[in-house]
Structure formats: structure tokens, C-alpha cells
Amino acid sequence: MKEARDDSPEWDIIIVGAGPAGTAAALETLNKKYKVALMDKATFPRDKICGDALSPDVIQQFARILPSLAERFAALEAKQEIDGLRTIAPNKKQLDIKLNGRQMEKGYVVSRLDLDALMMDEVKSHPEIQVFEDTEILAIRHVGQFLRIETSKGFFSTRILIGADGNHSIVAKLLGGRQSIDRKHHCAAMRQYFENVDWPEGRSLIELHFMNEILPGYLWVFPMANNRANVGIGMLSSDVSKRKVNLKKVLEHQLATHPELAPRFANARPLETAKGFGIPIGSRRYALSGKNYLLAGDAARIVDPLSGEGIGNALRSGRFAGKHALLALEANRFDAGFLKAYDEKLYSMIGDELRISRFLQKSFRYRGTLNFLINLTTGSKKFRSLIHLLLEETNFFTEWARLSYYKRLITKKRKL
Ligand SMILES: Cc1cc2nc3c(=O)[nH]c(=O)nc-3n(C[C@H](O)[C@H](O)[C@H](O)COP(=O)(O)OP(=O)(O)OC[C@H]3O[C@@H](n4cnc5c(N)ncnc54)[C@H](O)[C@@H]3O)c2cc1C
Structure with a gap:
């Protein structure tokens, strides 16, 4: 031209x-x-x-x-249709947050x-x-x-x-x-596709495993269609350099030794080597x-x-x-x-x-915060229902600073 x-x-x-x-x-x-x-x-x-x-x-x-x-x-x-999110704290306690399941409230991989x-x-x-x-x-x-x-x-x-x-x-x-x-506002991340990962509890949740060495980052295991899984790890770039973390090694190590993950990956086959890319x-x-x-x-x-x-x-x-x-x-x-x-x-x-x-x-940099929050949420029915209510409210993130939002929430809770 x-x-x-x-x-x-x-x-x-x-x-x-x-x-x-x-x-x-x-x-x-x-x-x-x-x-x-x-x-x-x-x-x-x-x-x-x-x-x-x-x-x-x-x-x-x-x-x-x-x-x-x-x-x-x-x-x-x-x-792959998704019903919700499983968050696993560093102390291995887990919290499942379900999506509402209405047509427009489904997640997918x-x-x-x-x-x-x-x-x-x-x-x-x-x-x-x-x-x-x-x-x-x-x-x-x-x-x-x-x-x-x-x-x-x-x-x-x-x-x-x-x-x-x-x-x-x-x-x-x-x-x-x-x-x-x-680097303080950027994450380093790696992805690796697998097939034949075991899902003893079904394939409807995406999993975020928060682990001490990569906080506030996490390792993810997401189910995909056709017996595949998207597995990866991500962490703040400034922390990767400061703590000298080799993300690929952490990923390999966790998939081989983590008490809950290792058995599920025993018969899994990687479809590629782990590939890195940044997240701004x-x-x-x-x-x-x-x-x-x-x-x-x-x-x-x-x-x-x-x-x-x-x-x-x-x-x-x-x-x-x-x-x-x-x-x-x-x-x-x-x-x-x-x-x-x-x-x-x-x-x-x-x-x-x-x-x-x-x-x-920032709060999740400290494993105590995450452990505490997930303990509190799994231990208290009231707190759990509050978290669900907040997440179900699709307006939460845009309206959290408005008093009218909480008034509506209280009314909604009374009706439940
Ligand atoms: C490992 C990892 C995991 C992630 N997981 C998730 C997730 O599960 N869910 C989620 O919502 N987000 C996730 N993200 C973030 C998500 O991938 C990005 O936010 C999203 O891709 C942004 O879309 P985009 O269109 O801005 O850019 P991109 O999807 O990156 O598209 C940019 C396009 O620009 C083109 N391009 C670049 N330079 C040039 C050039 N000079 N000339 C012409 N073309 C050019 C590229 O070829 C590319 O096609 C993840 C990111 C990473 C790295």
C-alpha cells in the first residue's frame, strides 16, 4: 500500500x-x-x-x-459451564461461592x-x-x-x-x-493445558488455590470441555523478582506434591509446556x-x-x-x-x-487474612449468606458506596 x-x-x-x-x-x-x-x-x-x-x-x-x-x-x-468458584485458603480450608444459575448468570470456560x-x-x-x-x-x-x-x-x-x-x-x-x-501493577502468569485431570466432585467449579509462596497470587485449575483443564499460576511481578520465585517450578512442584491436587493430576497429561504472559x-x-x-x-x-x-x-x-x-x-x-x-x-x-x-x-498478601476470612465464612452461616448476598447483587461493585444499596440489601435479606 x-x-x-x-x-x-x-x-x-x-x-x-x-x-x-x-x-x-x-x-x-x-x-x-x-x-x-x-x-x-x-x-x-x-x-x-x-x-x-x-x-x-x-x-x-x-x-x-x-x-x-x-x-x-x-x-x-x-x-464448559461453571456454577461457581472454589477458593482454597493457605490453611487448605475451602469456600464455595455459587453463581445464581439464571440464564445470564452462568460462567463458562x-x-x-x-x-x-x-x-x-x-x-x-x-x-x-x-x-x-x-x-x-x-x-x-x-x-x-x-x-x-x-x-x-x-x-x-x-x-x-x-x-x-x-x-x-x-x-x-x-x-x-x-x-x-x-512491575508493582503487573502480574506474571503461566498457563498449561492438561487433559484427563480427575474431578472427584464434578466439573462445575473453577478453583483458586491461594498458597503461601505466591500470595496474593494463586494457582488455578479450571475445567474445560472435552476432558481438558486450564491450569496456571499468577503472582505480582514485583514479588516474583523480590522473592525470586520461579513460577514454573512452583507450578510443577505443587501439581506433583500438593495433597489434594497431586492425586488428581496422577493420570493427567500436559498438552503443552507451561507458557508465560503478563497481566496489566x-x-x-x-x-x-x-x-x-x-x-x-x-x-x-x-x-x-x-x-x-x-x-x-x-x-x-x-x-x-x-x-x-x-x-x-x-x-x-x-x-x-x-x-x-x-x-x-x-x-x-x-x-x-x-x-x-x-x-x-493488598489484604491477601498476608495468609492470616485469607485464612481468617475463609474460616469465618465457612464457620458462620450468617457471614456466608452475607457474602453470597453481596456477590449475587450484580450491582455490588458499582453501588457499594451508596447508602441506598445497603437499604435495598437489608430489605432483600428480610424477604429471603
Ligand atoms: C495467564 C493469564 C490468565 C488469564 N486468565 C484470565 C481469565 O481466566 N479470565 C479473564 O477474564 N481474564 C484473564 N486474563 C486476562 C485476559 O487474558 C486479558 O485481560 C484479555 O485478553 C484482554 O483482551 P484485549 O483484547 O485487551 O487484549 P488481547 O486479548 O491480548 O488482544 C490483543 C491483540 O492485539 C494484537 N497486537 C498486539 N500488538 C500488535 C501490533 N503491534 N500490531 C497489530 N496487532 C497487535 C495481538 O495479536 C492480539 O490479538 C488472563 C491473562 C493471563 C496472561
Whole structure:
């Protein structure tokens, strides 16, 4: 492709990165008059190292993005339905938290190979979005009112760029001046697929094993369809260096010696060697936009600090970024001041949730806190029902600071 002329961009919106954030952003721009391109350096289907767990929030957002996306997901065969979460404290006491089980409150485990291909297929079914695979962004610069982008396939120019290009975002680096990873706000994690893990109590819970040497991180064992399991381990990057932890060795050691896990892995077969990838957690705020660009998903660093769950916020931020790009085009405003409204909107939606999660993550550094909390919850029926009530209330994370929320909760508890 030849270099574009300086006076008019070829595209209104270019989205770089076709993971959950980028595909959600692209789908948000449908049925508008603008020229939209979605680019990724990979060709789909492609793997993404992840725990593959989808919370009910993710499923609810599929329906909000597009009914046809929700239908596509409902038709997907290779998915494991999940009823809830089992948390195992360092003292091996366990707490099961069940999801409500209503249609929109189910969780799933789906390989990212399948999930991201499904979202990409949905995008490709709308020919008004032009998709460029195997196209890597190499350089970006401002040219007057728009951006000139150099890729492995040639030059493009656009009024607005949505950087949904993951943890090592080139958009955040080149336009936001972001340095490398922020180790105090970043987790190192490894994933390994297995088959034939034993599930003596059934395959309906995802398991988080909190262990002394990796607190406040954890080792996870998630059931998948077709007799497979997603197994992994994650820990704050600054702690990995400070405590000199070799995550791969801890994972191997625990699967071989842990009193509850070792028998379940005795006949299991690894399907790959453990693979590492970083998680940019949202335990501090970053700038999410600037002149001509918005950041979404991992590029925006908004993964839940305690659970490491990032797909829900990737979809949410992708949707908002798509919406704000449209607003900018309507207003013909691409300056940093106008686009800042995106940062405010997104943090107003997820800021409280990230703060609570950050608080819990800090508290869980101490095994005593976790042991105490899980002892209290398993030992006290009242406390357990309170935790269930809080988690069942889907508004908890956005409304916890409002008095009206607790009034409603008390009324609800009386009715139970
Ligand atoms: C080990 C691990 C376990 C996790 N477990 C879970 C979990 O169980 N549940 C959960 O909700 N979250 C989990 N997460 C977090 C989750 O994976 C991320 O939050 C999520 O993938 C973010 O989606 P995204 O679209 O922002 O980025 P990504 O999914 O990373 O997509 C970014 C895309 O950008 C493309 N790209 C990058 N650079 C360029 C470039 N220069 N040019 C063109 N394309 C480019 C990449 O090829 C990629 O396709 C986990 C993360 C890790 C590492």
C-alpha cells in the first residue's frame, strides 16, 4: 500500500488488536457511516495465554454488544459451564461461592482460541468493517489532524486510532509515552493445558488455590470441555523478582506434591509446556486517551487486581471506546481534551470495583487474612449468606458506596 497523502486520512477509525477489546470496539461502530478497519498482527484463530474463564459479566455483555454475538456464543459447543468458584485458603480450608444459575448468570470456560475466533467471525460477518490480519503496527505519527500508521503491510492513515493491542501496546508506548511494564501493577502468569485431570466432585467449579509462596497470587485449575483443564499460576511481578520465585517450578512442584491436587493430576497429561504472559492489573490509574487515540482492554491496564479477570473489562472498554470514537467523529473533535471524557466514563464505571479489588489484593498478601476470612465464612452461616448476598447483587461493585444499596440489601435479606 502506498503512503497516504497528507491532506485526508483514508480511515475514520482504525482499531489495532482483535482480541475481546478490539472486536467489541469494532462491533460498536456498526451501522454508522464511517470507514472502520480492524487490524491484528496474528491470523485468526490464534491462541492467547489466558485462564479462559468467562464471568457472567462477559456473557451479559455479549448480548449488549449484539444479539447475533450472544447467539453465536450460545451455539458454541466447546464450552464448559461453571456454577461457581472454589477458593482454597493457605490453611487448605475451602469456600464455595455459587453463581445464581439464571440464564445470564452462568460462567463458562472457553479456550481463547475459540472465543476470539468466534468474536472475529462475528466481525467478519459485517463487511462494512474491513479486517486486516497478519498486519503488524510498526510506527505511528501525527500528521496534522490525523495519524499516519506504518504497518507490515504498508501505510494507513486515520482520524482516530483505538489501541486494543494488549499488554505490550505499541499505541500506549508511541502515543501515550508509556514505558515498559509497571512491575508493582503487573502480574506474571503461566498457563498449561492438561487433559484427563480427575474431578472427584464434578466439573462445575473453577478453583483458586491461594498458597503461601505466591500470595496474593494463586494457582488455578479450571475445567474445560472435552476432558481438558486450564491450569496456571499468577503472582505480582514485583514479588516474583523480590522473592525470586520461579513460577514454573512452583507450578510443577505443587501439581506433583500438593495433597489434594497431586492425586488428581496422577493420570493427567500436559498438552503443552507451561507458557508465560503478563497481566496489566488496574491497581493504579493511567491516562487512557490523548490526541487522536483511545486505549481499551489490556492496553488500558484495567484487569481486576485480585482475580486477574480482564475479559469483561476488555469488552466494556472496547464498547465505550467504539462509542467515544463515534462521538468524536460526530463532533469532528480529536483533541486530547475531548477524548478525556472516555477516561472519565470508563473509570466512573469500573473505578470502584478496581479499588475494592486492589484493597483485597493488598489484604491477601498476608495468609492470616485469607485464612481468617475463609474460616469465618465457612464457620458462620450468617457471614456466608452475607457474602453470597453481596456477590449475587450484580450491582455490588458499582453501588457499594451508596447508602441506598445497603437499604435495598437489608430489605432483600428480610424477604429471603
Ligand atoms: C495467564 C493469564 C490468565 C488469564 N486468565 C484470565 C481469565 O481466566 N479470565 C479473564 O477474564 N481474564 C484473564 N486474563 C486476562 C485476559 O487474558 C486479558 O485481560 C484479555 O485478553 C484482554 O483482551 P484485549 O483484547 O485487551 O487484549 P488481547 O486479548 O491480548 O488482544 C490483543 C491483540 O492485539 C494484537 N497486537 C498486539 N500488538 C500488535 C501490533 N503491534 N500490531 C497489530 N496487532 C497487535 C495481538 O495479536 C492480539 O490479538 C488472563 C491473562 C493471563 C496472561
